Amino acid sequence: MSYQSKGRTLILSIVGVLLALSIGLWAGNHLTIGQDQATALREAGIITLPTSRELPALQLASTDGATVNSQALTGKWSLVFFGYTFCPDICPTTLAELRQLKKLLPEDAQHNLQILMVSVDPHRDSTEQLQLYLEYFDPEFIGLTGELADIQTLSNALSIPFIPGDTSQPRYTVDHSGNLAILSPDGRQYGFIRAPLDVKEIAQQLPKLIAP
Template sequence: MRSGALLGLLAFCPATFGLDRNALLDEANLLLLPRERQLPNLEFVDEHGQAVATDSLRGRWHLLFFGFTACPDICPTTLSDMRRLFGQLPPSISDQLQLILVSADPARDTPEALRTYLGYYRAGFKGWTGDMRQLQELSKALGLPFIPAENTEGDYSVSHSGNLAIVSPEGKLRGYIRTPLKLDGLRQALSQVIEAE
């Protein structure tokens, strides 16, 4: 009976750990994909006017977010929350993370506009802008949709997802941080995801 109980315990433990991990991810509103997804090779311009490509996502963890500098609500709230989150993470974790705001409004979001806007947050966030077709291709590959403005004259808005894509150091889509952002859960969940891989 003892050996049977021991076997039962051994069989039960992995499932228990799995449930704990799933509960942690749920509390963080964080979704990990069963398999990482390759991203297309695309080229953009960063907030300093330098050429960048999706290949540059290799080597560290990235959080990609589609938005625009004239956004009245979702973008400033998300960037403020992420700045707060980065400040609460241990340096061993936050040093491995880079957030990139990818423009859904390249007509207005010049490198200078991105640099000025992201500078307000004083968090080291990066920005990408560029050709609309490439931006839409990246949006589709990441599963972060946005609807380009039909008229880019005057005051206009752009509809976009509030979720953030998690890209692994291999430069592949690993999962999503979904809205509403749950900072308390994310502190633990992001640390575990990064330390486990």
């Protein structure tokens, strides 16, 4: 990765952290959780929004062969990660951590949670490519891809921006964050988990949030 690319990645990370921290200042007022629980969640890197956000209506292709409307991601809690299969560092690390996190969760929390990776590199990431990649980490992880403009719309709506790669270069990279978006079972954004992930702390606190 070039010096310039590293700098852009650092800027994205700083922006994401500052955004998450600023949202965290409001999180204590969230109506559905108490102050003590909100504090414990924040210490684990879990930031809840004062008011949940509706997702934009977008059509994305899923690794399970279906076309998914982003507003139809309902029924379970979801952790949404933006990454790509050619990523040299953030993606394999984050997916390995998510695999570890899933194993640490109680069985009922596992059944009530799905993990989604939205490709920030649709130029190279077909659903087949995503499926092969994600199966290495966990066959139940779901990959989503689609038009670049739609993916950017979704990432911006979730406040997890990325900088598209220069597809004219043979080994281009994509600058993106390791933050995760939390979607509640009604398909709205409930909050964030900020990177780097503290897997053990998240495993302690997340079940309290996503209990059926």
